[in-house]
Amino acid sequence: MTTQPLPLSADEARRIALRAQGLLGAPDRRAGARGVLRHLGAVQLDTISVLARSHELVPYARLGAIGRQAVESAYWAPPEAPAHAFEYWSHAACVLPVEEWPHFAFRRRAYRDRPLWGHEMPPGAYEKVLAQLRDEGPLTATELGGAKNGGEWWDWSGSKVAVERALTYGDVVCVRRTGWRRVYDLPERAIPAELLHDDLDDLECVRHLIRLAARSLGVGTRSDLADYHRLKTEQFDAVIEDCGLVRVRVEGWGKPAWADPQALESSPRGRHRTTLLSPFDSLIWERARAERLFGFSHRLEAYVPKPKRVHGYFAMPVLSGGRLIARVDPAREGTTLVARQITLGGDVPGTATPRKAVEGTAKALAEAATWVGCTRVRVDRVDPPELREPLEREATRALTARLEGAEV
Numbered sequence: 511m512t513t514q515p516l517p518l519s520a521d522e523a524r525r526i527a528l529r530a531q532g533l534l535g536a537p538d539r540r541a542g543a544r545g546v547l548r549h550l551g552a553v554q555l556d557t558i559s560v561l562a563r564s565h566e567l568v569p570y571a572r573l574g575a576i577g578r579q580a581v582e583s584a585y586w587a588p589p590e591a592p593a594h595a596f597e598y599w600s601h602a603a604c605v606l607p608v609e610e611w612p613h614f615a616f617r618r619r620a621y622r623d624r625p626l627w628g629h630e631m632p633p634g635a636y637e638k639v640l641a642q643l644r645d646e647g648p649l650t651a652t653e654l655g656g657a658k659n660g661g662e663w664w665d666w667s668g669s670k671v672a673v674e675r676a677l678t679y680g681d682v683v684c685v686r687r688t689g690w691r692r693v694y695d696l697p698e699r700a701i702p703a704e705l706l707h708d709d710l711d712d713l714e715c716v717r718h719l720i721r722l723a724a725r726s727l728g729v730g731t732r733s734d735l736a737d738y739h740r741l742k743t744e745q746f747d748a749v750i751e752d753c754g755l756v757r758v759r760v761e762g763w764g765k766p767a768w769a770d771p772q773a774l775e776s777s778p779r780g781r782h783r784t785t786l787l788s789p790f791d792s793l794i795w796e797r798a799r800a801e802r803l804f805g806f807s808h809r810l811e812a813y814v815p816k817p818k819r820v821h822g823y824f825a826m827p828v829l830s831g832g833r834l835i836a837r838v839d840p841a842r843e844g845t846t847l848v849a850r851q852i853t854l855g856g857d858v859p860g861t862a863t864p865r866k867a868v869e870g871t872a873k874a875l876a877e878a879a880t881w882v883g884c885t886r887v888r889v890d891r892v893d894p895p896e897l898r899e900p901l902e903r904e905a906t907r908a909l910t911a912r913l914e915g916a917e918v
Contacts, residue, residue, distance in 0.1 A: 515759040515766070516774070523729050523760045524803050525778040526769065528832055530728030531793045532572040535780030543569035543576065543584035547595060551722045552604040552739065553585075554790040555597070557690075558812055560824045561840050561847075561882050565605060567788035571829070574785075575881035586686040589648070593685035593700045597692065599678065600739045601795060608685070610722075611701050615708035616715035618680040627675070635672035640681060640696075648695040650688065680708070716741060717749040721770075724755050726792065729769040734799050738792070763802055784830040784873045786838060794827060794834075806834040806857050822851040830870025835862035838871065840878070846886040847879040852901065853893045864894055868901050876908035885913065 518526075528534035531550070538545050546569040547553055556564045566581045585605045587593045593608050599617065600606055606614070639654055646653075655669035666674070673694050676682035685700045686693040697706055710718075723738035724730065730738075736746040755768040787794060789810040794800040800808050808827055811819040822839025829835075839851040854864035854871060875887050887905040892898035 513757065515757040516769070518729065518758050518760045518767075518769075520761045520763075522778075523758075523763075523767075525832060526728035526773050527730075527793070527803055528728075528782070529778040529780075530726060530770070530773055533783045533785075533793060533829065534778050534832065537573050537783075539573060543573065543581045544594060546572050547584060547605060548607045549726070550792055551610070551726045552600040552606055552792065554601055554792070554795060555603045555605060556790050558824060561786075561826075561842065561878060563690075564788040564790040567786070567826075568791055570881060571783065571785045571787055571791060575877060578881075588686070592702065593683075595685065596701070597677075597684040601737070601792070602740075602790075608701065609705060611697075611705045612707055612710050613715045613718045613722075615680075615710050616712040618678070618708065619712070621678040629666055629671040629674075631671045631675060632668035635668040636676060639669055639672040639676060643682065643694060643696055648686070648693045648699075650691045650693055652691070654694070712745075713749055716745045717753055720746060720749060720753050721755070724753070724768060724770040725772070727770075728773040729758060729760065729767055730799070731763065731765045731767045731802075733765075734796060735768065737796050782830070782832045784870050784877075785828075786826040786840070786874050786878050787829055787834075788826065789824065793829075800834070804834045804856070808834075821853050825851070825853075828867070828871050828874050830862075830867075830874065833862050835867040836871045838875065842882060842884065843888075845884050846888050847875065847882065847884040849875060849887070849889045849892075849905075851891045851893075852889060854897055854901070864897055868897055868904055872901055872904035872908050875905045876912050879909050880912050885909075 525534060532546060553565050553568050562578065565585065566578055569576065569581050585595050595605050595608055596611060597603065598606055598614055642654060643649060651670045651673060654673055656667045673682055677684060680697060682694050683697045683700050684692045684694055719739045719741060720735055723735045727734055727738060732743060732746055736743055754771065756771050756774060758767050758769045760767050794808050797808055800806055806827065811821060811825060812823050821837045825837040825839045827834045827837055833856060835856055837853045838849050841848040841850055852871065854867040856862035879887050887902065887909050889898055889902040889905065892901055
C-alpha cells in the first residue's frame with residue numbers, strides 16, 4: 511500500500527525551511543559559529559569580500575553581530591590544535607564539519623577515477639609535494655614553490671596543480687587558512703584518527719548526505735536535496751527510499767518533495783531574523799528553490815558587465831519577517847556603510863511592498879554597520895527613488911539607537 515504524500519501549504523514549507531536554516535526561532539548562541547556550521551552541514555567559500563567574505567556572512571545572518579575572529583576560529587584550527595572543520599568540494603568549495611570526512615569518501619574515489627583535468631600536472635610534481643609536506647609540515651602553495659607560473663590567475667604552477675589534485679584525492683587536506691591562503695597538510699596529521707578512513711561505500715555516503723541535506727533544508731524537492739552537496743540525480747534516486755524522509759506535497763511546487771521527519775514534529779515558531787544575506791547563503795544558493803519559497807528571483811551580478819547589472823555588484827537579499835523584501839548592494843568608505851543601490855520590495859505582488867520594506871531594510875543596514883565597525887549609513891540610490899530619504903533617515907535612527915545601546 512502506497513502512503514499518500516503529506517500535504518503542506520506554501521507558507522508551512524517556507525517556515526519549515528527558515529527554521530531548518532537557523533533563521534526562525536531562538537539561535538543557539540552558546541554553540542556559536544561552529545554550531546551554525548554543524549547545523550548547516552556546509553558553508554560555501556568565495557573570494558569576493560564586500561562587507562565581509564561569504565563564510566563570515568553566513569553565521570552573522572543567524573547569530574547577529576558576533577566577533578569576526580570568533581567566526582574564523584570556528585572554521586580553521588590554529589597550529590597544533592585538533593581540526594574541527596576541513597575544506598572540500600560539496601555544494602561548491604565549502605567548509606565542512608570534520609566529522610563529515612568519512613562521508614565524502616565517494617567523492618574522493620570519483621576524483622581518483624577522473625580521466626580528464628583542466629590543468630596538466632608535471633611528472634613527479636605530485637610525489638614532490640607530498641614529500642615536502644611530510645618533511646616540512648603544513649605549508650601554503652607559496653611555500654610549496656609558488657601558486658602561479660606568472661600568467662593569469664588560472665595559470666597555476668606545477669606544485670599548485672599537484673597539491674590541489676592531492677586535496678581532491680584526500681592525500682592532502684586543508685583545515686586552516688592564513689591571510690586567506692590555504693594551509694595544506696597531510697590528513698594523518700590533521701584529521702582525527704577515528705574519522706580518517708574511506709570505509710563507507712558510495713551508497714552509504716550518499717544516503718547520509720541526503721539525510722543531512724534534508725535536515726539542513728527542512729523540506730525540498732529532488733533537485734533541492736541533491737544540489738545541497740552537488741549529488742547527481744541518479745545517486746539521489748538510488749537511495750531516497752532508504753533515507754527515512756517523509757514524502758510531502760507542497761502547495762504550488764508542482765514537484766514531489768520530501769521532508770526531514772523532525773521538521774514535521776512541531777510547527778515552526780519564534781522570532782524571525784532581519785538580516786542581509788550573502789548571495790552564497792544556503793537559504794538561497796539554489797535560485798529555483800528561492801523562487802519557489804519566496805517568490806524572489808535572485809542572481810549574483812558580480813560577473814555581469816556593469817552596464818547590464820540590475821541590482822548591483824554584490825546585491826544582498828534582505829530577509830525580514832520570513833520574507834525576502836529587498837536587495838542591497840553594499841560597500842564601505844572608512845567608517846561609513848554605503849548602500850550603493852537598494853531595490854525595495856519583493857518580486858511577488860503583496861509579499862513586500864516597497865514602502866513596507868523600508869523598516870526591515872533599515873534595521874538590516876544598521877546591524878550590518880555595527881558589525882563591520884561603521885558609525886554612519888549612507889544611501890546612494892533607491893528604487894523607488896522617493897523612498898531614499900525615508901530609508902536613510904530610518905537607517906540612521908536605527909544605527910544611532912544601536913550605537914547608544916538602545917533597543918531597536
